[in-house]
Amino acid sequence: MTATNRLISFVRDYYQSNAFIPLHAPHFNGNEKHYVVDTLESTFVSSVGAYVDKFEQQVAEFTGAASAVATVNGTAALHTALYMAGVREGDFVITQPLTFVATCNVIAQLGAQPVFVDVERSTLGMSANKLESFLNEQCEQRDGQCYHHSGARIAAVVPMHTFGHPVRIDEIAQVCARFGITLVEDAAESLGSFYKNKHTGTFSDFAALSFNGNKIITTGGGGMVLCASEELAQKTKHITTTAKVPHPYEFYHDELAFNFRMPNLNAALGCGQIEQLIEYLAQKRGLAQAYQSELENTDLEFVSEPMDAQSNYWLNAVICRDKKHRDELLTQTNQAGVMTRPVWQLMHTLPMFQNAICGPLDVSIWLAERIVNLPSSVPVPKEAP
Numbered sequence: 265m266t267a268t269n270r271l272i273s274f275v276r277d278y279y280q281s282n283a284f285i286p287l288h289a290p291h292f293n294g295n296e297k298h299y300v301v302d303t304l305e306s307t308f309v310s311s312v313g314a315y316v317d318k319f320e321q322q323v324a325e326f327t328g329a330a331s332a333v334a335t336v337n338g339t340a341a342l343h344t345a346l347y348m349a350g351v352r353e354g355d356f357v358i359t360q361p362l363t364f365v366a367t368c369n370v371i372a373q374l375g376a377q378p379v380f381v382d383v384e385r386s387t388l389g390m391s392a393n394k395l396e397s398f399l400n401e402q403c404e405q406r407d408g409q410c411y412h413h414s415g416a417r418i419a420a421v422v423p424m425h426t427f428g429h430p431v432r433i434d435e436i437a438q439v440c441a442r443f444g445i446t447l448v449e450d451a452a453e454s455l456g457s458f459y460k461n462k463h464t465g466t467f468s469d470f471a472a473l474s475f476n477g478n479k480i481i482t483t484g485g486g487g488m489v490l491c492a493s494e495e496l497a498q499k500t501k502h503i504t505t506t507a508k509v510p511h512p513y514e515f516y517h518d519e520l521a522f523n524f525r526m527p528n529l530n531a532a533l534g535c536g537q538i539e540q541l542i543e544y545l546a547q548k549r550g551l552a553q554a555y556q557s558e559l560e561n562t563d564l565e566f567v568s569e570p571m572d573a574q575s576n577y578w579l580n581a582v583i584c585r586d587k588k589h590r591d592e593l594l595t596q597t598n599q600a601g602v603m604t605r606p607v608w609q610l611m612h613t614l615p616m617f618q619n620a621i622c623g624p625l626d627v628s629i630w631l632a633e634r635i636v637n638l639p640s641s642v643p644v645p646k647e648a649p
């Protein structure tokens with residue numbers, strides 16, 4: 265049997281299924297139905313309701329963030345986080361080319377431009393060394409801020425914890441502090457991931473989580489801004505809720521703002537899901553360990569959690585020998601009804617970002633030709649007899 269066929273039968277055995285096996289499917293075996301029906305019966309399905317507050321508190325408590333603000337999706341959470349961090353028209357924002365397009369879209373939607381620095385092979389996320397070299401070579405500090413040689417201000421650095429594997433966020437934070445740049449974490453994929461025992465998304469004043477249908481827990485659509493203080497959270501809440509000044513009947517809004525709030529209906533689903541997060545994390549770790557031992561001594565290198573980190577193993581990944589090997593694996597697994605996927609096309613190759621300023625990107629380019637994601641849904645628990 266070839267290595268690929270062995271992998272296919274391993275996945276089928278693990279999920280005990282001969283049907284199509286998706287990359288990441290949600291399941292709802294807890295109190296989700298109960299809470300969602302509760303919102304229907306109460307009629308509070310929309311912008312008012314207790315589940316939003318409850319879900320925000322549960323996420324803040326789990327992550328250790330001072331406070332959290334729910335949003336309509338993860339992209340809106342990122343948009344808000346960057347806005348709150350002070351990103352404005354004409355600024356540059358440094359991020360990694362190996363990310364989902366939302367990271368760069370929100371930078372551009374704010375009138376800023378993404379600048380790309382390379383990732384590290386061991387974390388798949390931003391390299392602190394490459395960030396530092398870029399800043400040393402192309403930027404200078406003035407009045408406590410950092411400016412690119414072109415004159416644009418470097419308003420923020422946005423690393424992303426790829427597939428849930430934490431970047432070396434403390435090193436990146438140190439570089440940012442030295443150059444006077446604000447750090448914002450794209451933690452959309454890393455709920456349940458810790459770096460040196462501290463939850464991802466709590467190393468910056470603002471960070472974004474996503475609860476899209478394919479993430480570790482879902483609200484259907486939804487996101488959250490993690491904030492480093494109660495005061496920042498209150499301002500964030502204000503800006504995501506049309507900046508309406510509370511009043512029994514008057515409509516008064518005191519600044520330009522967004523309508524990014526999460527509906528109560530979605531928050532109810534989230535409250536049902538987060539009760540199961542610990543169990544999901546344990547099951548995902550079990551699946552990752554099973555992949556790792558299955559793939560030992562093969563030509564597929566399993567991506568395991570980086571040093572000093574505890575990954576949520578949201579999406580399992582392997583690194584192939586080369587692009588040809590990757591394409592063969594993708595074709596054979598998908599033909600066999602076992603869904604696998606390559607990583608995103610690198611951001612600096614997309615039409616809207618092709619003129620972006622980039623540092624050397626050789627590790628990102630090398631990885632993008634070789635990464636394949638494997639089915640990573642948590643195994644559905646056996647029905648009670």
Ligand SMILES: *Cc1c(COP(=O)(O)O)cnc(C)c1O
Pocket residue numbers: 337338339340342363364366367424450452453474475476485486487
């Ligand atoms: C999922 C994701 C987002 C956006 O989340 P949505 O809820 O789909 O808007 C942003 N960044 C990354 C890296 C993601 O994986």
